[in-house]
Amino acid sequence: MKRLYKLAVLSTAVSAAFFTPATMAKGADSYPSKPITLVVPYAAGGTTDLIGRALGASLSKQLGQTIVVENKPGAAGSMGANEMVNTKPDGYKLALTPVGIFRQPYLQKTRYDPVKDLSYIAAFASYDFALGVDANSPYKTLDDLLKHAKEKPRELTISSPGRYSGNHVAIVELAKEAGVQVTHVPYKSDSEAIGALMGGHLDAVMSTNVIIPFMESGKVRVLGVAAEKRPEAFADIPTLTESGYSVVIPSPLGIAGPKGLPQEIVEKLDLAVKAAMEDPDFLKVIKDYGVRTYYMDNKAYTQFAIENFENEKDVIERMGDE
Template sequence: MNKFETLVFAGLIASIAPVAAVQAQDVYPNKPITIIVPYGPGGTTDVVGRALGESLGRQLKQPVVIENKPGAAGSMGVIEMMNTKPDGYRLTMAPVGIFRQPYLQKTRYDPIRDLTYIASFLTYDFMVTVAADSPFKTINDMVSFAKKNPGGIEYGTPGRFTGNQVVLAKLGKDDGIKFVHVPYKGDSEAIASLLGGHTQVAVVTNSVLPFMQSGKVRVLATAADVRPEAFSHVPTMKEAGFNVEVPSPLGLAGPKGMPQDIVDKLDKAVKTAMSDPAFKKVLENYGVRTFYMDNQTYTKFAETTFKAEKDIIQSLGLND
């Protein structure tokens, strides 16, 4: 190779190298991904989130780090997305409560404008629960007593404005019943209050499963659309004759403006996790159902739910 050929070859290499470097950088993901769990460590959402992260990590060939950010009614992750680069490396779980909060108090975020919805992966179910020694054997027993004794039933939930509260608020409005709501900081406190005899009823999520299995509590009904497998012997509210159904899907979201190819890759990984034996086992242990919605379906669900929440809040008087 003469001097001229050497210079030409060197120039070609120099021109190709930057392109190769850019292409390498564009391959997603090429570094760890962080998923924010907007609740404290150790709870069902945290445990499930870590299981999902492990499944996604195996598929995407990068570590998935779970970061707990509790507070602000489960919206800390959404708030964080407002100042996050839309490159797919920092994501958050999006609980259904984020669609309700803007109607209850001033929020920094708009759940439609400020997020990219990737996919949902599970749904929580709300259980109307009593202690094992309660005289209420069925949901109809409870309703019958409540009608005869206005304000005679205090029920605990994980907090004000939660889907848990919506369950009996809607039942009360539909059937002209006055229930007394007692908010706690989480399912565990609501269940402890129930077992301690401080409240007659608790509306909690699937976390009540071990208490039911041990015979400490009785689940009277669920506010699900179908009977969850772990609670297959328990009727839904609609089966019992009450028009109460409160869905609570949990999904993965990122900041607005995420590239569609990255969204699609993450969406595909979430869908694959639905059949991952390790992930399914964790959900089964907690009595939680998988519930997959792809990017487009989940985005439409977010838009529809956000609009519907305004009517729910106003009709049930939750912000009075």
């Protein structure tokens, strides 16, 4: 932790050498004076893309400039962070930053370092991970499901949209907490996994908020949510902690710029994000997709990034070959 903190301080010091107080103040006063590009590290049309576009529309109102969304899918949602490495720190190119960017450097070589190469502006939303079964499943409760897993190790199949996704982490952590062994079946997306569940090819899925329409229509039964407290969209569903398993998997979605982004610009953008969270149009999109608003200002988000990057190493080690 101390090492990471020193890295963050060093990064700030290097940035300061290039931006004097007078330069920063002048830049912040006139900023923004042209359109801003927001890199969304997922394909167009998905939940994160639609939320990113809604945020961009609201930021456009707050800042008086057009926000141009640029989709760059791939690399487990880390393409936005990659893009920031060679981006000029003037605030005209930013990126959505999902929590997976802190895990990816431990899984493969990345162009970016989450602590040294990004200026964290604010977090504004959070996904939740819900454990669901088909409506016709014999498992009525979480205890029913885990009882089967204890009696027949590895027989129970649970899906996620890929190895080392937040969903996968939630599966592994729950299995370890419950002292059971399950078989993880990775799919390409939550939607594909839910389709396989309803087709009788799986026992359960650990899904993001994509599961909500299936839950509301009665096609899927949600047994628990890996959240600290019950999210509004899952108000009638117990958290895994309530069920006796201390599994809380935070998944905030935020916005960041390249290293060296002047603090005055960071704070102006932070205030615009905070204002967006009171924008009825933005809140409607968030609610429509069952995603929670979750605000962290630039200081809190930066601290979260430092701590989460360190913690992810332990998470990966605990997962092993699961």
